[in-house]
Amino acid sequence: KRVAILISGRGSNMKALIEQARGYEVVLVASNKVHAPGLDTARALGVPTFAFEAKRDEFEAALERSLADHKIGTIALAGYMRILSAAFIGRWRGRILNIHPSLLPRHKGLDTHNRVLAAGETVSGCTVHLVSEELDSGDVIAQTEVPVESGDDASRLAARVLEAEHYLYPKALSEFVRR
Numbered sequence: 001k002r003v004a005i006l007i008s009g010r011g012s013n014m015k016a017l018i019e020q021a022r023g024y025e026v027v028l029v030a031s032n033k034v035h036a037p038g039l040d041t042a043r044a045l046g047v048p049t050f051a052f053e054a055k056r057d058e059f060e061a062a063l064e065r066s067l068a069d070h071k072i073g074t075i076a077l078a079g080y081m082r083i084l085s086a087a088f089i090g091r092w093r094g095r096i097l098n099i100h101p102s103l104l105p106r107h108k109g110l111d112t113h114n115r116v117l118a119a120g121e122t123v124s125g126c127t128v129h130l131v132s133e134e135l136d137s138g139d140v141i142a143q144t145e146v147p148v149e150s151g152d153d154a155s156r157l158a159a160r161v162l163e164a165e166h167y168l169y170p171k172a173l174s175e176f177v178r179r
């Protein structure tokens with residue numbers, strides 16, 4: 001029930017996970033970017049932070065120590081923009097969640113909203129899934145559909161999907177830790 005959140009940037013999903021925590025506790029926010037805006041948000045909410053810029057293996061080794069120090073059971077990725085090593089994922093198998101701004105398995109990877117619009121799709125959404133070695137391909141835990149509206153551009157669609165993310169992720173994590 002002790003959760004660490006990994007971020008690289010804004011941290012709006014991180015904020016939602018902290019503020020809507022039910023049945024779990026966010027005890028650490030870790031970032032691979034020392035200037036990630038989300039770090040200030042985490043500190044303002046009283047959550048300890050760990051930020052370190054280094055080569056991936058070095059970062060992950062330091063992160064592992066911090067996760068152990070904080071007795072972390074579950075990791076939630078929230079806009080963490082670096083692919084975790086297979087070794088790290090192997091050690092944490094079944095205990096890392098991610099949120100992705102599309103209805104997986106559609107639109108894995110980056111730039112999802114533009115791809116949804118280019119395909120002329122009328123429904124998009126967001127997905128919470130387990131992290132496996134293959135990007136955006138682990139088991140789906142929860143999804144929310146969000147309508148594409150006429151006149152949408154990527155930023156309007158992104159904002160609508162993000163609102164759904166902020167509701168879905170805390171709910172999915174609560175259910176996940178209760179399983």
Ligand code: GRF
Binds near residue numbers: 079
């Ligand atoms: C979100 O759209 C999330 O789905 C994706 O990256 C974005 C992170 O935004 N993985 P934030 O840092 O949580 O505000």
